[in-house]
Amino acid sequence: MTCLTEPLGITVLGSGSHGNALLIHCGGAGILVDAGFSLKELRRRLQAAGLPESMIRGIIVTHEHNDHISGLRVCANHFQVPVYMTRKCADVLRHRDADLGQLSLFAPGGAFSISSFDIEPFSIPHDANDPVAFVVHCGPCKIGVVTDLGYAGSTVEYQLRQCNTIVLESNHDLNLLAASKRPWPLKQRIMGRHGHLSNDACVELLQRVVDSCTRNIILAHLSQECNRPDIVEKTARRGLAKIARPDIELTIAAQDHPSTTVWNHF
Numbered sequence: 001m002t003c004l005t006e007p008l009g010i011t012v013l014g015s016g017s018h019g020n021a022l023l024i025h026c027g028g029a030g031i032l033v034d035a036g037f038s039l040k041e042l043r044r045r046l047q048a049a050g051l052p053e054s055m056i057r058g059i060i061v062t063h064e065h066n067d068h069i070s071g072l073r074v075c076a077n078h079f080q081v082p083v084y085m086t087r088k089c090a091d092v093l094r095h096r097d098a099d100l101g102q103l104s105l106f107a108p109g110g111a112f113s114i115s116s117f118d119i120e121p122f123s124i125p126h127d128a129n130d131p132v133a134f135v136v137h138c139g140p141c142k143i144g145v146v147t148d149l150g151y152a153g154s155t156v157e158y159q160l161r162q163c164n165t166i167v168l169e170s171n172h173d174l175n176l177l178a179a180s181k182r183p184w185p186l187k188q189r190i191m192g193r194h195g196h197l198s199n200d201a202c203v204e205l206l207q208r209v210v211d212s213c214t215r216n217i218i219l220a221h222l223s224q225e226c227n228r229p230d231i232v233e234k235t236a237r238r239g240l241a242k243i244a245r246p247d248i249e250l251t252i253a254a255q256d257h258p259s260t261t262v263w264n265h266f
């Protein structure tokens with residue numbers, strides 16, 4: 001089956017500082033981006049989303065923070081699929097656990113393919129070892145997945161143009177972060193150039209990259225303490241109205257349960 005006739009789905013299985021995983025799938029094949037849940041929890045969420053685990057063809061890893069890799073080794077072993085990550089990320093993970101299974105290394109800027117998915121990794125600014133985000137092409141579809149970044153430079157802007165679906169971090173509300181009981185160094189880390197994207201920064205980026213190709217936006221990696229879905233939605237809707245794109249479908253990804261699958265039809 002080819003993606004020219006099959007719709008391409010994106011299902012966020014969960015997103016936030018307690019675990020991240022999403023599945024991009026088309027015609028019975030899928031790629032998992034990050035494995036930040038236990039195998040048991042991941043299988044439960046796949047089942048809840050109506051996605052057979054047999055469709056997983058590979059796991060691609062954004063960076064080594066625990067909320068993205070806590071279930072990686074067990075999941076890769078169970079699904080018997082290769083794991084894709086940068087060399088620096090692999091070096092850090094090998095220190096913690098020598099057995100990473102079937103490993104395939106990529107470099108930011110170096111495209112690779114899994115099944116009918118063509119994946120372009122690119123560097124993002126975050127306090128990890130060689131962290132990356134991805135654009136994924138499948139047939140005529142282009143999907144961007146960008147979470148865990150302190151700010152959006154020109155590379156991120158370039159990559160997110162002409163995406164049909166954009167998955168983007170909308171991590172914190174600046175007022176809620178300032179008012180939170182978090183220690184000052186942690187607040188500084190989150191707000192810093194290698195931390196996380198605020199709701200305002202997320203929307204400013206969207207206003208720069210949304211174009212005639214953009215149909216769906218999934219806002220992800222919301223802070224549970226320093227953000228609220230209603231603030232995220234209101235901020236994004238206001239920002240999209242300002243660029244005359246109220247038609248864009250907006251999904252706010254949750255931490256505790258899978259989000260409704262976003263479909264791209266061609």
Ligand SMILES: [Zn+2]
Nearest residue numbers: 017065067148
């Ligand atoms: Zn994270």
Ligand SMILES: [Zn+2]
Nearest residue numbers: 065126128148
């Ligand atoms: Zn991170």
